[in-house]
Amino acid sequence: PPIIRLADYRPSDYLIDRVELDVRLHPTETRITATLALRPNPKGEAGAPLVLDGDELTLLALDLDGQPPAPGAVEVQPRALVLHQPPRRPFTLAIETQVNPSANTKLMGLYRSGGVYCTQCEADGFRRITYFLDRPDVMAVYTTRIEADLEEAPVLLGNGNPGQAGPAGEGRHYAVWHDPHPKPAYLFALVGGRLGRVATRFTTMEGRDVEIAVYVEPGKEPRAPYALDAVARSMAWDETAFGRPYDLDVFNVVAVSDFNMGAMENKGLNIFNDKYVLASPDTATDADYANIEAIIAHEYFHNWSGNRVTCRDWFQLCLKEGLTVFRDQEFSSDARSRPVHRIAEVRTLRARQFPEDAGPLAHPVRPQAYREINNFYTATVYEKGAEIVRMLRTLLGPGAFRGGMDRYFAACDGTAATVEDFLAAFAAESGRDLAAFARWYAQAGTPTVAVSGRHDPAARTYTLAFRQSLPTVVTEAASGAAPLPLVIPVALGLVDPGGGAVAGRSDRVRDGVFVLEAEEDSLVFTDVDAAPVPSLFRGFSAPVKVAHALTPAERLALLSHDSDPFNRWQAAQSLGLEAILSRVRAGAPQAEEAGPRGEALSRALAAFLDAEALADPAFAALVLTLPGDQEAAQEIGTEVDPDAIHRARQTLRTHLGRDLAARLAALREALAEPPGAPFSPDAASAGRRALRNVALDLLAAADPGLGTRLAVAQVEAAATMTDRLAALAVLTLLPGEARERALAGFAEAYRDEPLVLDKWFAIQAAIPEPGTVARVRGLMEHPAFALGNPNRVRSLIGSFSLNNPTQFHRPDGAGYDLVAEAVRHLDGKNPQVAARLLTAFNNWRMVEAGRRQKAEEALRAVAAVTGLSPDVSDIVGRSLG
């Protein structure tokens, strides 16, 4: 596919003010009449041909101002409808198309999921429904009439507010929906089907009475109230936190079982992957509840950050996605524990975005070019995009930040905006020049900030020297020119190693934040009597890697005495990471003795558990969790041996489990829930479950016999899916009969629950044993598995490639072959999901030479397939490039 460049952006030659859609739903022959009120765009080229996008459409009829167009005036191309010499005044085009929803396996445009008609139009799916100017800067007011068989689709939903509805003859009925807010085509949606419903009401700050409803598969209504309540809480929060009220009379959420991503923010009609709606204690884990809450909030918040203010073009994707992730993170932080949530955010960023930024798919938060936009819904655009917004708040302070947001919404409401528009609102509010800050959007790669500290007892000063460096990222789109320094907010403080107070101060630190703007800078604190331990990047104040050598004793001081919970957790993580790395680097991943760092970690964790494990169990669970294999691999960077890392980490778990055994057993007891206790998904209850299960995991690492007994008992007696699955996951690390029996029992118990079986697929795919490739191949034949369902594919093959580094990176290449083969099979059906799966090869250049060669062979085998989709060919091309 050709490359599309930001620098080539031009406004559309034509605009569409109003769209009237008449959709007659039919399983294989759905007909759509689109009546478009068009006019030349004063900012476009006068007299240019009108080029409407289209994809896999059958054109049935076309009218221009009520007449068939003159012969030769219209050209139907495979992916466009061209009208030569259109009128130079406003005109109407009526287009009738036909599509086959049942044959739509790409799940883009209009398709059927479990018998329910639904749509997915972002980024460019509307052109699979009718010919259109399918670009986000063409915004229109839509009226949609939906007609369907009454038996097949008693529920008919569209964007906006409901209008007339009634019988349409021959067992059919219709419903009209009108959306008064102009929107781009990517926010269009409709749903038709047999669906159950739960509903509530909400009165907005403006006094609007809104009906909120969640639609699910009939019979699943008891699993919908958590999502429904999350919508109402999101509505209330956006009013309080950002002054943003809802703006229609109804807000509908529909859960479908076949969906390419998590959910979609269509105006007034959010469509969700059912995984992110349905929840009951027996089927959903605490993580599921947290995800449902976050994704419901995310899609709802898009109503302002994305819908009322949309994107001018797809290069501006972070304008809605980064901002909306920031907003949903803030919502979850307010609803749960802020420090615990911040740690979770950073773990995701490090596990997904840092590797992306360090590999061949690296791109700036605002890319400068793309071939396939669907491949740019990435951790960089979303998660790093959110970090940029957070840095802006840190730099400006909460007052100016909120003022800037208000200005942005006021200035850009009803428009398709750019990153420049966003920053201009904050510059105007704060009087600050944000030109250098804007580099965060343009430069790919994770910066490293190297820091060293020096205490001068005579002068009673403490000096911190900072140096930032950014890798030069060379991509097809960008020149690879030397990057410019970034504006990096460093939230920091000085900690007394004994837990006392440190008096030091510097007038370059305001509200606890020092701003690093140059490549090098240093900061002098005065009145410092004794050498402190610096606590840097508190709350992870910038998405950077910090190179700062500290002794285990200094890390222990931070874990014990830092006032910043994030850095307390970070201190334990750093000790853990250093302990793993020292084993790998010494070539002794399985060494018997714990080593000085392992011992330091055990001592630190023992002291921590004694002092405060029960004070905040969710936080304690995070402190006790070692950094993952992939984080260690990132740190090593080249010639990585995933087996060595895995052994080192497992051995360290064993040591920790032994050293802490008595404390962990006591914790499990102290945290045990009384039989019959009512279930609550709240953060405190979830935290207790998390700590109990981390304790189980470490105990099992130390004593597999005990671990097996405890885990088997827990699988059988668990009152929640969280506890059952956690115990099953512990068992999967303990080969043997008990494991297989437990797995079989679980499958039998949940045979009719696809979303629960997804968890069963996922944990088996993550078993770090040579038999797993064969196991996964076997599971692909399981009756519950379907290559056409994205959730199944992600659970089995996605989990294998992302959560099982030793087997995905098998030295004989069998893991790579498995994934590459799945990508090849899937590409003909669902290119978007196939391409996403292939991104697991992102880190292939980091592994040692033998594996590297196998990975390259697997990638080349994909590249050699004829008729590859643009999605997969883009990823494979960049991965090998």
Ligand code: HT7
């Ligand atoms: N804005 C939505 C993105 C999305 C999507 C993109 C491409 C293909 C399918 C898709 N489904 C949803 C989701 C969001 O970020 O809120």
Ligand code: ZN
């Ligand atoms: Zn989003």
